[in-house]
Amino acid sequence: MRRAPRTVAEKKRIAEVVLVALQQEYPDAHCELDHRNAFELLCATILSAQCTDVRVNMVTPALFAAYPDAAALANAKQEDVEEIVRTTGFFRSKAKNLIAMAGALMDNHNGEVPRTIDELVALAGVGRKTANVILGNAFDINEGIVVDTHVQRLSRRFGLTREADAVAIERALMPLFPRDKWALLSHLLIWHGRRVCDARKPRCGECVVRDICPSAE
DNA sequence: ATCCCGAGGG
DNA sequence: CCCTCTGGAT
Structure with a gap:
């Protein structure tokens, strides 16, 4: 297990790698709730x-x-x-x-x-x-970051925050990611959380960011 | 901190 | 059985 990031610079490095790798892995990531308006x-x-x-x-x-x-x-x-x-x-x-x-x-x-x-x-x-x-x-308005159960879990596993409260996690994530990627970020983490970084039994062997993940086994 | 509440997986 | 799933209100 890799050590958790300590400095903001280390967290930003992980954030960037995660964003790039997950965009590559899930180019079609989007909101999966069906809606027309x-x-x-x-x-x-x-x-x-x-x-x-x-x-x-x-x-x-x-x-x-x-x-x-x-x-x-x-x-x-x-x-x-x-x-x-x-x-x-x-x-x-x-x-x-x-x-x-x-x-x-x-x-x-x-x-x-x-x-x-x-x-x-x-x-x-x-x-x-x-x-x-x-x-x-x-509305394509990036005012905050959606912190649901998946975003919360993955953010903590990546070592981007140790907070447990959703609002505190949102504050911690904001400075680590470009504002225009905030909505996309949530979808990427949710997609990865559902498919690979499962709550119970994460499939680290199939994870594209296992090399930089402090929680990878 | 606790309640609301159903369904599926392990 | 126990845990989890794009939480919110009291």
Whole structure:
């Protein structure tokens, strides 16, 4: 096992190698939540909490067919939404949040999805992680870095941070990567986390950055 | 810190 | 069985 990076320069070196290698490995890395617009991405991302994107994609076609926009979703019956999103887990909270979120879009944003962190985070079921997903993927605004379970795990394994808190990890990552790569970075780490750097049993033998990884075996 | 909650893998 | 999956609200 290699020693963990200590200085900022060492961390930047690892960050650069990771970015280059993973871009090479996953040239098609992108958001895997199916959506056609910001509203759909917002709904899908709310549903993605503690749930695989594959499963979210199984329920969103029915959700978007029944409720194509904020106006429709705002007037939905919670029971009906619960039935559609049930298999994503936390279905009562998610259904309630989706309807409340749509109501807020109608009341405060003319039915549109807002484009600032503060306005997004004020919506039901939307935290900083979800807000960053919307800004980065629907609006191409690199205001922050999406720190989900994969980004958190890989950042720590690479030795880029020892923090456990998502916001602290986001602050640690920002100076290590070019701002215009922030959205891409999250997708690369998520793709690599799903395919190789698994939470339980990472497949270091198949990892393209094992040479610079302090956690490689 | 705890709750919300379902599904799939090992 | 236990852990994990693009978390958020209390």
